[in-house]
Amino acid sequence: MTCNYSIEVIPQQSQLFRRFPPWQYNRTTGNVIAEVFQDTNCSVDWDRYSTPQETLCRFKKDSDWGVIKIQAEYARSVEGQQVLHKPSHKHQAHSEIIGEKIMKIRDDLVAGSTIAIYPSLY
Amino acid sequence: MNYEIIKDNSGIAQPIEEGSERIIWEELFTDASNAQIDRIETFLKSERKFSDENEQNILFTNEKGNYEGAHSTGKIGDRFFTAKIGLKEENSYWCYNNRYFPLAPMRRSYVKHHESSIKNIKSIGRGKQVGILQNNIVKRLGALKSLSDNWDSYGAKEVTWYAFCNALMLFSEIIMNAKNMNIPQPFIAPISNGGLKIEWETLIRQFYFTIPPESSYNWEYSKYDLLFDGEKFYDVASNKSAIIYLTLNWFL
Numbered sequence: 001m002t003c004n005y006s007i008e009v010i011p012q013q014s015q016l017f018r019r020f021p022p023w024q025y026n027r028t029t030g031n032v033i034a035e036v037f038q039d040t041n042c043s044v045d046w047d048r049y050s051t052p053q054e055t056l057c058r059f060k061k062d063s064d065w066g067v068i069k070i071q072a073e074y075a076r077s078v079e080g081q082q083v084l085h086k087p088s089h090k091h092q093a094h095s096e097i098i099g100e101k102i103m104k105i106r107d108d109l110v111a112g113s114t115i116a117i118y119p120s121l122y
Numbered sequence: 123m124n125y126e127i128i129k130d131n132s133g134i135a136q137p138i139e140e141g142s143e144r145i146i147w148e149e150l151f152t153d154a155s156n157a158q159i160d161r162i163e164t165f166l167k168s169e170r171k172f173s174d175e176n177e178q179n180i181l182f183t184n185e186k187g188n189y190e191g192a193h194s195t196g197k198i199g200d201r202f203f204t205a206k207i208g209l210k211e212e213n214s215y216w217c218y219n220n221r222y223f224p225l226a227p228m229r230r231s232y233v234k235h236h237e238s239s240i241k242n243i244k245s246i247g248r249g250k251q252v253g254i255l256q257n258n259i260v261k262r263l264g265a266l267k268s269l270s271d272n273w274d275s276y277g278a279k280e281v282t283w284y285a286f287c288n289a290l291m292l293f294s295e296i297i298m299n300a301k302n303m304n305i306p307q308p309f310i311a312p313i314s315n316g317g318l319k320i321e322w323e324t325l326i327r328q329f330y331f332t333i334p335p336e337s338s339y340n341w342e343y344s345k346y347d348l349l350f351d352g353e354k355f356y357d358v359a360s361n362k363s364a365i366i367y368l369t370l371n372w373f374l
Contacts, residue, residue, distance in 0.1 A: 021274050023266060026309045029323060035313045035332070036274075043276050059275035103332065103342040104356045 005087035008048075010095060012073035016044035016083065017055040022064045022119050032068055032115065034106035042097040044070070046085060049093035052116035058091070067117040070097075074112040078105055259293050259308070266312045278314035282335040285317045288362055289333050295366050305373060315339070322372065328354075329372040331365055341365055345372060 010016075020036045045055045052067040072083045081099040088094050101109070267286045271279055289310070297305065309321040316335030322328070331343035341359040345351075345368070359365045 019275060023269070024274070024311050026311070026321060028307075028309065029321075033309075033311045033319050033321065035311065035319050038314045039276070102356075103330075103344055104354075107344065107354070 004089070005092045007087065008085050010046055010048075010072050010083050010085050012071075012076070014072040015047040015069045016072055016075065016095060016097070017047065017050060017052050017067050017069050017116060018042070018044045019056050019059070019065055019067050022066075025066060025119050032066070032110060032113075034103070034110040036068060037097065037101055037106050037109040040098065040100055042101070044083075044095050044097060045093040046095045047093075054093075056117055063120045066115055066119040068110075068113045069116040070109065070113040075109065078108045078112070080105065081109070259310070260290070262310050263289055263293075263318075266310065266318065269312060273312065274314055276314065278312070279316040279335065281312050281318060282316040284337065285333045285335050289318050289320075292333070292362055292366060296369050299366070299370055322369070327372070329369060331359070331369075343368060 018036060020032055024033045024036055025031075026033065045058075047069075050058075052069065056065060056067050075081055075083050075097050079099075081097055081101075083095060083097055085095045097109070099105070263286060267281050269280055271277075273280065293308075306322055306324055309323070311319045311321070313319055313332060313335075317339065318333040319330070320333065321330050326348040328346040329343070330345075331341060334341060341361065341364070342356070343359055343365065344354050344356045346354040359368065
């Protein structure tokens with residue numbers, strides 16, 4: 001199925017959102033594990049077309065899930081990482097942080113992120 | 123069936139009856155029917171010769187330190203198996219090559235019997251008992267293993283048996299070898315590739331590592347000491363033993 005949305009350049013100031021399940025949230029430290037950014041093609045939502053709440057609700061999940069956000073400029077500053085807009089048929093906000101992510105790179109990405117929505121049970 | 127256990131001079135527990143292989147199977151599958159045991163034995167023998175050296179039995183305890191069940195992990199050929207036997211039916215199963223066999227739950231009387239002798243047991247019949255694992259770690263690992271594909275909504279793979287079995291063996295060996303050390307509670311999390319992330323953290327120190335989903339992946343780790351390290355140290359360990367060594371050093 002063809003995608004109706006054109007591919008745009010994501011500005012440096014844009015925020016990118018990614019939801020995370022409660023199993024990846026360490027309630028003792030209050031941190032998300034760096035492996036939320038594990039995938040080489042790591043899906044995120046661009047804030048031009050999505051809010052953190054919409055990112056959370058896009059895939060129906062329980063309220064104990066959270067959303068993490070990272071600025072595009074910061075993600076691009078991490079070694080070997082690109083940020084590209086990759087809209088799909090039903091999902092205009094869909095974007096990806098692309099690049100190999102060894103442990104140090106994952107740590108760098110999560111260090112520059114903040115939690116936009118905390119898991120509600122904690 | 124008599125489950126009496128005696129100890130030889132070395133302190134190693136042995137089943138008292140002859141034909142121990144059969145007895146140990148019945149020990150592992152307490153209350154299972156003969157037909158069920160026969161079916162499992164036939165299945166295992168038809169696959170490959172079972173290697174005792176690769177099997178490790180892990181006993182786990184509840185919050186009060188009482189023995190509540192056992193995990194057995196190992197390899198048959200190049201494939202991992204795991205068996206868990208607890209007090210409830212849903213906690214008792216045998217799995218090999220992604221095929222599940224139901225197990226009858228352990229009898230309370232049998233647990234009581236084991237509880238009384240558990241402190242001195244070094245080995246029970248076939249396989250090697252590598253230690254006593256806290257039940258909350260086993261529960262956490264069990265919960266993460268039960269997550270199905272796409273658990274993160276972005277297409278994550280379920281935790282592999284390779285990662286699960288390695289985590290059980292690793293924690294058991296660490297806990298057994300760190301008897302007099304103060305071990306903080308680890309945080310265990312799933313990774314989208316089917317592996318696991320382990321985080322040990324105190325106010326001034328961190329030790330993180332990943333358990334890979336398959337043997338072809340790396341065991342990545344990082345460590346940091348606020349007092350002595352300028353920055354976090356990253357490296358790749360060659361295998362599970364190296365991670366155990368590094369972890370125990372970190373505790374010291």
